[in-house]
Structure formats: structure tokens, C-alpha cells
Amino acid sequence: MTKMQKEYNLSKNQQIVFDIIEKSNEPVKAYSILFNVKKKGIKAPPQVYRALEKLIKLGKIHKVESKNAFVACKSSNCEISKATAFSICEICEKVTEIANNKLSNFLNSFEDKSGMKYKKYNLEFFGLCKKCKKS
């Protein structure tokens, strides 16, 4: 553990995994991460999955459930990951985290007659991105 690390609060493996995800411009799958970190000494699935789990808890990354893949959090609001929204293009598969106050306010305050108290949500929108709409 040297002072060269970008993030003092991340452990070695957590930082390695986070770097991969953050550099990617598309969601990254766990085994793709595993493949890419073999050269750095991470050899087995649990090492990757444990880092992913911790990074999610910290709100540094999110899991895109419909894709079983992981993206770095861009919104910096979601320090602790409890409310996530993504837009997913059905053609090019581009995934973008949605940061929209109207949306998050609406969902954070949503209540229905079930009597359930919602603390957390995950929303995935599907459609066509600007580019793919044109073509």
C-alpha cells in the first residue's frame, strides 16, 4: 500500500478493480475484469467479486442489473449507492447514469398504499439513444 494510490480509502484490489471500471466507457462484466487484472496478480473470481461488493457499498460503482455489469458512478451525489437510474440503448447498448433531480425527488418520495417504506431503488430505462434514433 503506497502513497501512489489515487484513493486512500480503497484497498489494493479494490483500487485495481475500480480503475478498470472507471476507465471503461461501457459497463464491465466481472469476468472481463478478472481477465484484465490477471497481470496484476488477481487470479480468482472471489477477489473480483469482493472488490465489486465493497465498491458498490461505497457508492463508487453501480451494478446494471439487466446486464450483469458494472459502471463507475458519475453523479458523485450517490456517495452511498441507494438510488440509481440508468438509460440503456437497445441498439448500441450504451449505458448512462441519469442524474435528474425531478426524477430522483419523485422516486425518493414515492409512496403507495402498500404501506411499504422505500429506502432504495434501481431504475433502468430502455430506448434508443440520439445516435441510434437517427440511423
Place this chain on the structure above:
Amino acid sequence: MTKMQKEYNLSKNQQIVFDIIEKSNEPVKAYSILFNVKKKGIKAPPQVYRALEKLIKLGKIHKVESKNAFVACKSSNCEISKATAFSICEICEKVTEIANNKLSNFLNSFEDKSGMKYKKYNLEFFGLCKKCKKS
């Protein structure tokens, strides 16, 4: 294919798989379905997954992405599955499909500055159900 079927538009395997899911009061996993239909002659994963895929297309069932499990549609509105919302209890794991016009209207008409046209969404709320809140 006899006249005894409940749903004329479903094939034999689709009906078998749908019956299992509909009878259950909790989300059902694909391999749990597979196990339960062995006695009816369905022997291999693809038979189950193909039925699931078709049932989803028809809007008869939905996949709860965060659980990799399937529930029958109760709302009867979503004839074609394009807008789904669930509440999931973090303790007892009960999953309920949310039918709420305010919510669906809001999400169906949601637009942001990305220029993306949203045709479909899946929303999963997490929290504590009435029962688990008390205990």
C-alpha cells in the same frame, strides 16, 4: 395440445412453466422451475428458458432482475411487458408488482436532456414491508 388448456394462446411448455410461476406467491428461479417440471417431461434448461422468454414477450410474466427470478403479471394492464415496477422487501424478500398510475404516468412521460426516447423501463424499489417494519 388439448382443449383442457387454460390459455389457448400458450404452447404446452409455455403453459406448464406459466402455471408454476402463477401458482407461486414468490418469484421463481429458472432452475427451480426446471426441477419442478421434470415430472412433466421438461428435461433441459433451454426448454424452460425458451418458455420464459416467450411469456415475458407476451407480458404474462416479468423478470425481477435483481433476483434473477420470475413473477406472474398481476396488473393485466401490461399486456405487453414494457413498464414494470416492483417493491422488494429487504428482509422477507417479498416481491410485489406496483400498479400505480401516478408512477407509471410519470415514468412513461419522463424525458431528460439526453435526447433519448424511452420506450420501456424496469424499476425496483427496496425497503421494508409493513410486516417487517413492525418487527
Place this chain on the structure above:
DNA sequence: TAACAGTATGTAATAATATAACATTTGAAA
């Protein structure tokens, strides 16, 4: 410092979820 607790790591094995590929059958329409 030494003991301790909590967190992180390494490793092997295996479980759970899902798809590919290909042959065959069925159902309904033309």
C-alpha cells in the same frame, strides 16, 4: 510492545444462471 478485532487477501472447488448449436416435430395457413 502485544494482543485484539476488523478488514482484506489468496486459493480451490463448486454452485447457479444462461446460451449455443443442431436435429426434429408441430400447427396453421396458403
Place this chain on the structure above:
DNA sequence: TTTCAAATGTTATATTATTACATACTGTTA
């Protein structure tokens, strides 16, 4: 009755994720 799309059967394999257990590192406190 030919024809085509949909559905089925089957084997094998790919992909995603966890269990279990041993070891090591970190910071805190007696």
C-alpha cells in the same frame, strides 16, 4: 398438401457468482 414459422428435444458448454477455509494486513487499545 406443401410450406413456413413456431415450438420442442437434446447435448454440450458458457457465463455469472458463491462457499469454504487458510492467511495476512490494518489500526486501536491495554
